[in-house]
Amino acid sequence: MADWDDLRVFLAVARAESLSRAAKLLRIDPATVGRRIARLEEALGARLFAKSPQGYALTDAGARLLAHAERAEQAVIGGLEELRGDSGQLSGQIRIGAPDGCASYVLPQVVAEICNDHPGLEVQIVALPRVINLSKREADMAIAVSPPEAGRLTVQKITEYHLHLAASRDYLARHAPITRPGDLIHHRFVGYIADMIFDKELDYLGEVGAGAVQLASNSIAVQLHWVQLGAGVAVVHDFALPAAPELVKILEDRIGLTRAFYLIRHSDDRRVERLNRFADLLTAGIRREVARLEGRK
Numbered sequence: 001m002a003d004w005d006d007l008r009v010f011l012a013v014a015r016a017e018s019l020s021r022a023a024k025l026l027r028i029d030p031a032t033v034g035r036r037i038a039r040l041e042e043a044l045g046a047r048l049f050a051k052s053p054q055g056y057a058l059t060d061a062g063a064r065l066l067a068h069a070e071r072a073e074q075a076v077i078g079g080l081e082e083l084r085g086d087s088g089q090l091s092g093q094i095r096i097g098a099p100d101g102c103a104s105y106v107l108p109q110v111v112a113e114i115c116n117d118h119p120g121l122e123v124q125i126v127a128l129p130r131v132i133n134l135s136k137r138e139a140d141m142a143i144a145v146s147p148p149e150a151g152r153l154t155v156q157k158i159t160e161y162h163l164h165l166a167a168s169r170d171y172l173a174r175h176a177p178i179t180r181p182g183d184l185i186h187h188r189f190v191g192y193i194a195d196m197i198f199d200k201e202l203d204y205l206g207e208v209g210a211g212a213v214q215l216a217s218n219s220i221a222v223q224l225h226w227v228q229l230g231a232g233v234a235v236v237h238d239f240a241l242p243a244a245p246e247l248v249k250i251l252e253d254r255i256g257l258t259r260a261f262y263l264i265r266h267s268d269d270r271r272v273e274r275l276n277r278f279a280d281l282l283t284a285g286i287r288r289e290v291a292r293l294e295g296r297k
Contacts, residue, residue, distance in 0.1 A: 017057065214232065
């Protein structure tokens with residue numbers, strides 16, 4: 001008979017696909033993780049993982065156990081929350097995955113405000129140039145720029161945000177004027193590395209009639225820094241402009257983009273009240289902060 005502690009180790013290995021990475025998550029040594037998995041397999045009479053050079057992959061039996069183990073995990077979390085009672089205060093660790101534009105210019109203020117009201121919270125922001133994998137529990141929830149098309153996930157639209165062409169005053173003073181879209185082909189562009197754009201909603205430049213990207217990065221923060229240095233023209237989030245007062249919008253009345261942020265959660269987590277409350281605070285805070293930064297209130 002498997003106990004909860006063995007299932008917790010199983011979940012860590014299933015998500016990390018590695019004994020060593022699972023050991024770091026669990027804060028125990030890899031040998032102990034290996035013994036616990038072997039003990040669980042013996043108790044169940046089935047192999048749960050197939051080892052390969054790429055790591056530990058779930059077998060068919062392991063994949064069947066995963067869904068049950070995740071439900072057990074949520075039941076344990078829910079039970080602990082109920083026993084603690086509702087003090088009105090949120091506590092514990094919550095990890096949020098987000099694209100780096102949101103992670104750099106919106107989330108810090110929002111999360112700081114939430115933690116001021118709930119000092120027992122420990123919040124981690126993971127800014128990755130790719131979609132966060134919630135199924136592997138890379139994060140408790142994620143912010144994305146387009147809703148996922150597959151997976152046992154729940155999706156909530158948070159808010160729309162806006163982007164415009166921008167450049168530094170210094171750059172514009174040193175280069176040919178931009179008075180119409182056709183002028184853009186004579187200017188150097190800053191943007192994403194084309195083969196590293198992880199979401200079609202980030203493929204901006206084709207929509208604005210830009211020329212070739214000569215300075216490219218998979219990081220919005222790096223792109224913005226280049227533009228601040230007067231290195232070229234870029235599509236910039238309106239919510240990032242207050243952090244870069246030396247930039248000005250270009251052709252604002254003729255070229256503009258609208259995108260949206262979505263909150264993505266694992267469907268099983270909807271039963272966890274602590275995460276529900278945090279998600280409500282997070283989405284309300286993001287709406288307020290984007291509106292404030294864009295000058296809409």
